[in-house]
Amino acid sequence: MMRGRTMLVAAVIAVAAAMAAGGRTAGAAGDGDVQAFRERCATRLSISLLGKGANEALLASADPQSGVDALLESGDFVERFARFANAEFNRDPGKNSAEDASYHLAKHVVKNGKPWSDLFLGPYKVDATGENGAVQVTEDAAGLGYFRSQPWLLRYAGNELAGLKIATAYRILNNVVGLQLMATTNAPDADVSATGRQAGSCTGCHFQNWYALDHVASVLSKKVTNDKGEVSFKPYEGGAKDLLGGKSIADDKQVVQALVESENFSFQACRLSFKYLYGRPENQCEGPVLDRCITAFKATKTIQSAMAVIAKDPGFCQ
Ligand code: HEC
Numbered sequence: 001m002m003r004g005r006t007m008l009v010a011a012v013i014a015v016a017a018a019m020a021a022g023g024r025t026a027g028a029a030g031d032g033d034v035q036a037f038r039e040r041c042a043t044r045l046s047i048s049l050l051g052k053g054a055n056e057a058l059l060a061s062a063d064p065q066s067g068v069d070a071l072l073e074s075g076d077f078v079e080r081f082a083r084f085a086n087a088e089f090n091r092d093p094g095k096n097s098a099e100d101a102s103y104h105l106a107k108h109v110v111k112n113g114k115p116w117s118d119l120f121l122g123p124y125k126v127d128a129t130g131e132n133g134a135v136q137v138t139e140d141a142a143g144l145g146y147f148r149s150q151p152w153l154l155r156y157a158g159n160e161l162a163g164l165k166i167a168t169a170y171r172i173l174n175n176v177v178g179l180q181l182m183a184t185t186n187a188p189d190a191d192v193s194a195t196g197r198q199a200g201s202c203t204g205c206h207f208q209n210w211y212a213l214d215h216v217a218s219v220l221s222k223k224v225t226n227d228k229g230e231v232s233f234k235p236y237e238g239g240a241k242d243l244l245g246g247k248s249i250a251d252d253k254q255v256v257q258a259l260v261e262s263e264n265f266s267f268q269a270c271r272l273s274f275k276y277l278y279g280r281p282e283n284q285c286e287g288p289v290l291d292r293c294i295t296a297f298k299a300t301k302t303i304q305s306a307m308a309v310i311a312k313d314p315g316f317c318q
Helices: 002-050 056-060 064-072 075-089 101-111 150-155 166-177 200-208 213-218 252-261 263-278 284-300 303-312
Strands: 124-127 136-139 222-225 231-234 241-243 247-249
Touching: 002 056, 002 064, 002 075, 002 263, 002 303, 056 064, 064 303, 075 101, 075 166, 075 263, 101 124, 101 136, 101 150, 101 303, 124 150, 166 213, 166 252, 166 263, 200 213, 213 241, 247 252, 252 263, 263 284, 263 303, 284 303
Parallel strands: none
Antiparallel strands: 124 136, 222 231, 241 247
């Protein structure tokens, strides 16, 4: 009896010890893994959104992805994203700050939680009108995002022989819906006039596709250069044309409106967000996240809403 009890007690102690040892080992490894995962996630979010390491609070957070909305409101995000968008929208940096109108207006739009479409359609002017020529964003009822701001207009007026602003048309298409074309290098003897552009390999980009650059450019203002070499812009007054796959369009504003209303617009906002967060466009297996991004963006309209879907997806921290 005595002996049996002793053995029983001994057995119970052995089991408890085994459990304690096993439990402690497994528990330590598990907590460590979870902790490391959270810290990696916090760091990844902070680096991608703000361009700097995570702060203590985010590193200690049990769910770093729940902090995404706060990160999207920080000045660091606004600044970094405006720079990124500007770099995406231009082939090279502007000669001066006013030429980088998309940087200044993107900053204004994101900082104030405005719809992303305000960047292209909003009533603004971006010009070096501040103190000591500082670049300012001001309200302007005649504005069209940054597309009617003088420094930007001059930057992208192009050099087409008749003043047709093909370069402007392409830049608008590129910035609003992400159209990417490689302007083919002309052979020295190529006919670059409208006749030349209608021929051979030129006509696809310039006259035939839905984005037909010459057609879109034809409803923009014309570039006029006087004998002193000064450039001004003459409004188009020829009436509506059938452009961009069947839309009736009579000016630059209607071009931008048609693009913003197209499915490509939300797609491009989400692609831009993927590029910002991952340093590359979305890939095929990210289709479901892309779809949710587009749905959220259509409903909320801010670039932050697009960004949040991607950064909060479990896949972002894996
Ligand atoms: C793959 C599409 C594509 C093809 C093909 C193409 N172009 Fe272009 N072209 C463009 C784009 C894009 C621009 C605007 C470039 C920019 O941003 O300044 C452009 C601009 C131009 C301009 C205006 C340049 C300026 O400074 O305003 C001329 C002229 C021109 N192309 C002539 C031609 C001729 C001639 C051909 C055929 C030999 C041709 N292009 C073929 C895409 C194309």
